[in-house]
Amino acid sequence: MDTRKTRKIKFIICIILLLNSINLVVNADTNRIYEAYVDNRLIGYIDNKNTFRNTYKDTKEELNNRIGSKCIRDKKIKFKSTDLKSEISTKEEIESNIIKTIDTEVNAQTININDKNCGTLFNKNEVNEAIKKFTNEYLKNMNINIDNVLEVSIDSDFKTSEEKVPISQINNINQIVDNINNDPNIKDNINIDVKVKEDKEVSIEPQTTIKQDESMYVGESKIIEDGESGSKHVLSEVIYHNGNKLKENIISEDILKNAKDRVECIGTKSPIGSNTAFLQAPTRGGWITSKFGARWGRNHNGIDIAGNTGDPVTAAYDGTIQEAGQVSGYGNMIKIKHQDNIETIYGHLSSIKVKKGQKVKKGDIIGCVGSTGRSTGPHLHFELRSKGKPINPEGYILNN
Structure with a gap:
């Protein structure tokens, strides 16, 4: 075989083997889970080393930007493969654990509202951002369009103090807002006025x-x-x-x-004197046991309607309760004033369901049949008056 052809075949074989090796390495990294460490402290479980490195870099740069100086230096990163069936850590978990490894102390602002510690931020600019975010969330929960807000006033015992603390103990703005919203002892003591x-x-x-x-x-x-x-x-x-x-x-x-x-x-038009029935029967059924007129040497100013104690008594006509209470002889009594100086009276009630001044409609329950006052047994004493004068109500009661 020609030497040049032999060399060419060997070169092609080497390229194929190299590509296969790269593919094996890539697949191996993709399919494996690693423990990620920063300065020998376990940060989380990952499946991509480069992604972790980028997250570490971004977290460090963000902290330096918040602090305003490049005081956070690179730390040693290493990975260990693991056979444990562990869940991959989320980006948020990894970022939080990276920050916990940074013990560098800086001057920061601790927030107290109503003597409750709400957390710590790097500077007063972040404190103002936290207040702004809390306010915007409050307005959003009230369904208020921020563009329509003219003025917001927050009244609380709000204090900040400068303290030197490790970076690992410093919160982010979202955490501060959550701390305020999730603690009733803080949130319930903040008074907010919004002009919109x-x-x-x-x-x-x-x-x-x-x-x-x-x-x-x-x-x-x-x-x-x-x-x-x-x-x-x-x-x-x-x-x-x-x-x-x-x-x-x-x-x-x-x-x-x-x-x-x-x-x-x-x-x-007044119904009195027209022989027109306009009153609803004040009780269900029942018969008249004592009629209007002279009785026992005196005038009986109404009619007595038989009933059982507790039976409902209803308003005979629309009107306003003029009296509701104990009246001599009547016992528990209700007087309703209607139009055209017409009144109806309901006596001997076992109970009263209305109050003076209350408006009622025809058919509304106003009390219950009883035997209070001067009575020989349970019944309803019912009167009709026009301009204060008693009138026989029988001809004015509608047939049920």
Whole structure:
């Protein structure tokens, strides 16, 4: 064989063997796990040496930049292969463990809020950055757009002191903010006032116009025109104290759409004397055991309706509670004032469910049947009065 050809073949074989060797080395490094050490201190478990070296370099440079001088020198890095089934350390874990190996002491700023230590940073610029980050997170949690913030005021017992500490004990800005947020004894004693510009669209609720109708009885009503909401654009300055709205100063309002009034007709015709039933029966069922008029030598000003103790008593008509309490003879008594100087009275109740001044609707439960006061057994004494004069209520009670 030609000598030149032989040499050429040998050269090609050498190249192939070299490439295979490189491939084996690369694959070996990729598939293996190493223990990474700095100055003989275990930093973490890695699968790429170059990545670790770069992380060490970046961490060192970042610390030098924070300090403002190149006081942190390179330390000896070494690796040991391991057969342990260990999880690869995260970048954050490696960075944290690298910093723990640096015992160089520097002048730093220790932060105290309300006599609680929040951690240490390199300088006052970092302290201000931590306050800014805490404030921005607070505003974000309140769903406040930072661009709309006019003023922020933080009131707390905030102090910083200069101390000489090892770099390994110095926190980063995120850690300081977490320390404040995660300690209720610190966070709950910080008062924050925020003045913010708010630009919003607000609904305008329709007004109700009341019209009187002589063709309808007192207490009757009907809607003759539905209302419609409007809207307006409102620009205001709002002050929040610890997340709660404290004050709002409206700067301007622009109507976008006018509201349309709701029109309601109410009756003015008195039902008294018209033989028109307008009262709801004040109890369920029951029969009249004593009628209106003369009884036992005196006038019985109402009717007695049979019932069991505890049965519900309901308002016979819309109105306002005028009296609710003990009255001689009536026992537990409720008086409701209605329109057109009409009143209804409910006596001998076992209990009262309403208070003086309370508004009630027809059918609302106001008390329970009983036998209090001058009574011979459980029943409801029910009266109807017009302008103070007792009237027989029987013809005015609707049939159930």
